[in-house]
Amino acid sequence: MIDKVKKRDGRLIPFNPEKITRAIFLAASEVANKEGITADYQIASELTEEVRKLLNRKFAGKIPSVEDIQDAVTKVLIETGHAKTSETYILYRAERSRIRNSRSRLMKTIEDITFLDANESDIKRENANINGNTAMGTMLQYGSAVSKEFCKDFIIKNEHSMAHDNGEIHIHDMDFLNMGTLTCCQIDLKKVFSGGFxxxxxFLREPQDIMSYAALAAIAIQSNQNDQHGGQSIPTFDYALSEGVKKTFKKLYAENFYKALFMVLGNAFERKAIIDSILKITDETDSAKISVSDEEKNIEAQKISKVYSIDFEQVRKLQAFVYDETLFExxxxxxxxxxxxIHNLNTMHSRAGAQVPFSSVNxxxxxxxxxxxxxxxLMLSQEKGLGNGETPIFPILIFKVKEGINLNKEDKNYDLFRLAMRVSSKRLFPNFSFIDAPFNIKYYQPDKPETEVVYMGCRTRVMGNVCGQEQSMGRGNLSFTTLxxxxxxxxxxxxxxDRNTADLDGFFVELDEKINLIGEQLLERFEIQASKKVKNFPFLMGQGIWKGSENLGWDDELRDIIKEGTLTMGFIGLAECLIALTGKHHGEDENSRALGEKIIRHIRNKMDEMSEAHKLNYSLIATPAEGLSxxxxxxxxxxxxxxxxxxxKDYYTNSFHVPVYYKLSAYEKIQIEAPYHELTNAGxxxxIELDGNPSSNLDAFETIIRAMKDSGIGYGSINHPLDRDPVCGYNGVIGDTCPSCGREEGDVPFERIRRITGYLVGTLDRFNDAKKSEVNDRVKHI
Structure with missing residues (x-):
């Protein structure tokens, strides 16, 4: 008679038939409930007796394991005609096994986080913006690891969890899934500043000078970052902060006029009285501004001459001095x-102090x-760098290129375009977005900056909207999952x-299955997010950052407003997919190129169909693959x-890119990748990879940027080596020795700063092994 059972950990425990009976009864009850009947506990007891007989025959003189008993239960259920109960029991058994494996995996992850240095653990370098060796970085990773396993075991559907674990899909930021956070947001700073926040x-009052504007902009980004798991972006940074420049100029103008009048009038008037008087006059004449006309200056001078009994020509001389001094200040x-x-955004901490805010400005x-x-x-500050000359990681600067505004020599802001290229050639940023791309220009309306399509630093784009107004302000991505x-x-x-040709019919059938799976998973996550309330996100929703949230109460659900965000599917490794299908990738073969576009267009069409069917903004992104790579x-x-x-290799190629190891010209790479920009409406x-220091040839730099614009690229950047000697502070290309001080690399290594996924994350030691391998394989495009 069987009287003991061997547990999975090797312990021996008494054999308890009642556990078998209960397991059979629970499985039978699930089947019975679906059929509208009631399960019979007595039948479960009788089946248990059959299981016991089988075990006694098969394990006479032996001790069965837990798995042996489960196999016996399955066999008895099938042989006695209880097939449906057997299926339910098998599924239950598989689920329990999955949860056990999950717990074991979690404990191994916790062990690695606890005892391994970041250099030895990819887990601790999964997010290159988090220092995995710090106490807060480690604590954040503990929470992330536990949350991921909890979500897979208890929150999301089993088929979604299994698809993620099996590597068919990747659910990004799963550790935040149960919290219902949204990914990112384009912050309307003018709205934030109006009246304060x-x-x-x-409570912070509405800013009154440019220093306060800049400080509060950083605080707004940091505060919003604590409510989201993705990044923060300012769509119209120059427009939003220009009001701060106006207020600063006006205030300085009045103060400087006081100083000038004091030299003429002596102490005849009090300082405050003069300043108030000048402010009143400039308000009436609208003359305290940078772009003031001669007519406005004359009217102002006449008023000041009359009020203070000073000769008109003398006032005009004072006025010219005051203007120049105020402009300089x-x-x-x-x-x-x-x-x-810039310094604030590289030192401010978010998410319990584990990282700086992931920020972008357009x-x-x-x-x-x-x-x-x-x-x-902004660009001159980026060019100068941080306190010791380091290249700033954040904010990611994105220069918006627009014909008629800054693209050509006759354009008003062409000088800024040239400056952007100079700074990018030295600091890797700005990146460049192209408003004239066909899929961007259709939204553009002159003199309405809110209609300009903008990007997150990583590449995310939000504009189209089946649920409301098409704009970027106050909207963002809700979540995304990669195929x-x-x-x-x-x-x-x-x-x-043994095929000579790819089975494309089978490929597209399963592709549709995976697209539908991801669509269902995104909707499942949306339901979690939609059930959250304003009070769960006190800054993002409570301060009206997200579009429409200003109209909700503290306890209102978010469903009706977050639907204006995007539910996004991503993809990785188009190049490897094509090689597996045809033997060649899209960079080396015309047929593969056509097939690649067909595949991505197919996915985009499916996203559009889902948008129409669900009235939600399903969209397609070229996945920024960091930890996933x-x-x-x-x-x-x-x-x-x-x-x-x-x-x-150690990685799959990023999204639709031509493999980094494949040699081709910059123009060829642009031409091959450009069609995918139109298809990937979520980002x-x-x-383009260059060798050496591109700042010595800005005309060549400009040629590449113009080629991007002319080819229909939406968002692009130019990569080049950016090294730094932390001893002497030299920035540039460093080989084995520093060109400035002649020092050879030794105990104090040179900093090799490289870009991944659209945003700079710093030195190579912060990258995971796959990204290090990818960076090392990159060839230059000449």
Missing amino acids: STGHG TDRKTYQAMEAF FGTDISEEGRMISKN NLPRLGIKYGIKTS GRFTRIDRKLFGEIEGVTD HISY
């Missing part, structure tokens, strides 16, 4: 404000003198079979072995 710890204060803004199209002053000084395209290519291509590859190599050109980017 609260951070939850105190305003420009200096604006530079200091932009410098402080600018370059405001042609007012105040807006131009913002753009100029493993190479997996489908391997299954239906020529690389791992090696995950799919490791899983697929284990499943299918090492496949040349597909799984033989995209194309890079």
